[in-house]
Amino acid sequence: DAEITQSPRHKITETGRQVTLACHQTWNHNNMFWYRQDLGHGLRLIHYSYGVHDTNKGEVSDGYSVSRSNTEDLPLTLESAASSQTSVYFCASSESPDTQYFGPGTRLTVL
């Protein structure tokens, strides 16, 4: 069955370190999204991509970057992790303009 996976599921890192969160989908969807979810803020869009080599900034993109070298993967990189980036991160993909399906999430703690 087609699916969307994220790794690692849990990560603890230190302030200032570079961290990369992986997202892989086997639906062959063109559209992929990264969100963070925090208490009191709901889901907020970080970056998104409409296809290979396409990337766009979302609402809370500062301190994050993405690259899209193939259809299946959209890794999210925290260039220099900060405590404010402690959160749960969700990747999502879609083929239609609106209906998105979410991965299981990565819980990131920055100490």
Added chain:
Amino acid sequence: QKEVEQNSGPLSVPEGAIASLNCTYSDRGSQSFFWYRQYSGKSPELIMFIYSNGDKEDGRFTAQLNKASQYVSLLIRDSQPSDSATYLCAVYSGAGSYQLTFGKGTKLSVIP
């Protein structure tokens, strides 16, 4: 700034009752509306979507849309303890963007 507002709850209903979850949105041009269910510690799961004014039923779930009032709701009939979760309303505005704007969610507790 596109906004989607939900009552954060918690909303408590007895088992077997109807749970009513509400959502308002600011962008009058919004085209599609979604309800996601999120269990604690899990990812959001799409349960309903609606595009046109009126009601859309799927099993125990009914989505209602009133574009004039910029209001969308989710009714859960015969509520079960397994329905206890946070329900996220999401809105798609179209206009070439594939982005969804999410509300902060309403936590529902179904009391046995």
